[in-house]
Amino acid sequence: MISSPLPETWHQAIWRRFKGYPTGMLGLFTVFLFAAVGIYAPLLASSNPIAILYDGTWYFPLFRYLFYGEFYTKNIDLFFNILMFTTPIALLATLLQRKHPFCALCLAIIAAVAQLIFFAFVLAFPLKSPAFNIKNTPHTLEQRSLSWPSILQHLSTYAHLNLIIHDITSEKQDKAIRSEIGARADEWLPTLWQLKQDYQKNSPLLQEQRLWLNEERKKIGFIAMPLLRPFHWEDDAAGSEQLNQRLPWWELTRSNRKDFVAALCFGVRISLVVGFLTAALVLVLAIPIGAIAGYFGGMTDIVVCRFMEIWEAMPAFFMLLFVVAIAQSKSIFLVIAIIGLFSWTGFARYLRGEMLKQRSLPYVEACHALGLNHSRIIFSHLLPNAIPPLISLIPFAIMGAISSEAGLSFLGLGEEQSCSWGILMDEGRNSFPSQSYLLWPAASLLTILLIAIALIGDALRDAIDPQK
């Protein structure tokens, strides 16, 4: 028997052609890089060390705090923290796809299910704080005394570690800043370390703590801090405007005294979520509506088209502002919902056209002759043929969504207390142009991401439709 190689599938053909476009590959690589930064952001910027040898025992505070909802207060962060573990499984599935398709499918399903279950679990049963030592915590107020040893008693080792690490990082930050701007450092708002020293002068309790910290710091054998910054993006990192003007960009702090680079890293997560959720929402809305309009035609088609016309006539950006202003809850999910609601018509129109074209083809007639019902014809015969051309529109939709979200945040209508790049840029704009150093890092990252996605979209369109 002669075993002939399997004919190339549609996806393989697209991928082969896509690889022929260097710009598209560059874009894809850049987006993957951004995604990796976003998913593994805690390894880049966090106040918890990845690993630490303390008093002869190894601790991994970063992982201990990874699913703790009061350290990562945004649900998006918790979701991505779980993604840190499911991404490798998904990657493995992609690698195995060629040789062991079944294994790959199983792995992909495992990754997706694990992601959802763990996320639901983390949301439903919030973890208790790793910092408290419940056993030793006195139950009545009288038993609590404000002496340092008694406070230590009801703090767990993780709390001890937090104190020590915070002490070390703030001293390091102080040194770095001093070496950067020299002796005049004291003139501007103090650093965290400086503040600590000031408080200690008047508080016997803190002096006691100081002695203890000095003692404990000697016990630390090895410490592996996150790669870029020793601050979580939600942590206070001190700093001030005057200080900012004399610091290199990696030492900057935001206008709410939080670390800037950490916020940049975590901001990728917001953009990714906005892009993917909006695209999903748009598809969920556009596919049924477009398919029904195109398949049934006639009166249905006219009504749907009229409706889409009306919907399109509303200027999307105005409506975004309008809704955000009225709804008053500046949540990122509201923004996503609105962007999705105002950008599905393009997809639906395209799909409708495609369905109109396909439904008069012989294979659909054959389906009718076989007596298949409408839903079967639409879902298992027409849509698989009508959707592929739609794929080339998705990158541009994602691009539009990310840019709209950033634009809204830039105008001060995004989620407050968030690390979205738009918010970071807004902070830079508020004192523009004197503080524009806060504007440009986020602006450049956003621009690079958007250009990368546009490059992918362009290459994908050429790959899907090589005639043009």
Place this chain on the structure above:
Amino acid sequence: MLAYLVRRLLLLPVTLFCILLINFALINLAPGDPVTISEISPEGAKREDRSFAFGSDERWLQFRERYGLTLPIFFNDWPNLTMSYVQLTIKQLTNRLHRDKAQMSVKEYDALRMLFGDQSRYLMPKLLAIVSDEKSPTSERRMALRFFVRGGSLPAHIGGTVSEQERKINQAIAKDNAFLHQMLFAPQQSQAELKEIAIAVEKWYSQVEASSHFAPTALQKISIFFTQTRLCRYLSRILTLDFGTMRNDDNKLVIHEVTKRLKYSLTLSLTPLIVTFAFCLLCGLTMAWWHNSWLDHSLNLLLLILYALPIFVVAPWLIETVALRHYIPFTHTLFPLSGFTSSDAVYEQMTSLQRLADVLAHIALPLLAIMYGSLAANTRLARTAALEVARQDYVRTAKAKGIAPFSILLSHIGRNASITIVTSLASSLGVILGGSLIVETLFEIDGFGKFFYDAIVNRDYNVILFSALAGSALSLIGYLLADLAYTWLDPRLSLEDAI
């Protein structure tokens, strides 16, 4: 052609009406009050503040009365509320208890108080009955009196233009309201005082009963059912083109303020259309002419990148590098930082030519910021269209006839490719207006976009409403223009059966 135009124009109000309905639904069904501001403080505490937008409770109430926000949304059945409902609610409000005797939270109490206050105008006889009923407890009678006063005080006509007749009505209303509020002065009324008040109020009520419809007949109830609703008020305001006044100045009409600013916005949105059209066609045809050459590829990539650049990155970049720091060569003192013209004192002194130059220098950067995106997108579109046309049979025929390639490019390909561009540009009229919002805000040009943005920041309800409508109307007109341009440029297309 004419029939199509008429049909299209007839469809315009229908579309606009649907947009109105959607706007209305958004305003009324969204959680929260359009005039209440709620924000989360840096400490994470949620703060709701209506005094931010309105100096006092009184003004807030006045605002809600004026825009019909005290009315129910779709239909008004409040005159049919029963006496037992009134008694129960008064009891609840006096004791701050739920029906199941549980304590009410402040928020629930406020909501009930507001709802009942809004309803009180339709419950006047019932409230009066409670006030004069000597058997019910004093506290409840006092509570009923408060709502009676709330229901009895009618809103006066406000605004810049009050006619003589309206002024007379206003005086009567003011007299009534003063009388009613007098009834509330002493917070600790005794039984005897309350009796006196009840008699006085009853007397007042019997006087005004005939003129004000506090106790509507069955016919009036039906009319109230349909007309005294938010929907009806909203539509009647729109139909009479009454968009009200600015929030912080009752003498400024919204429409007047918008038309004052429209010249800036139109300059910033129409000029790009013309420039884009010319540039796109030129560039697109060039790229199609040297199809697949290095020029084509590099321009294509460049335009893609331009298309992907967000406007809120480009605009600050232009301000900083060109206008402020002069990093780009030859930009010393040439481009002012912000505004549409120089300050009035300087501008008045200039000759016409100088004025033109002044305006051009001022709007060069904003125009660039508004244009580059649509420039990039439409040039790529022009290229695709030109390539598409170049594949057609008639172009091949023209080539076979021996017409010079350049004249084919211009009169055969160029004309047909321009159809796509015109359509795309015309339908982007509304979008351009939205895009200029960021630019106007950053360059501090006092146009339509900045006006709207300020309205959102200041919660100016009227302006927000009007701007959303005007934006929709503009983009509808844009679509209409696009269709007309299509028929005009492409005689092959018959729109008679397109609709």
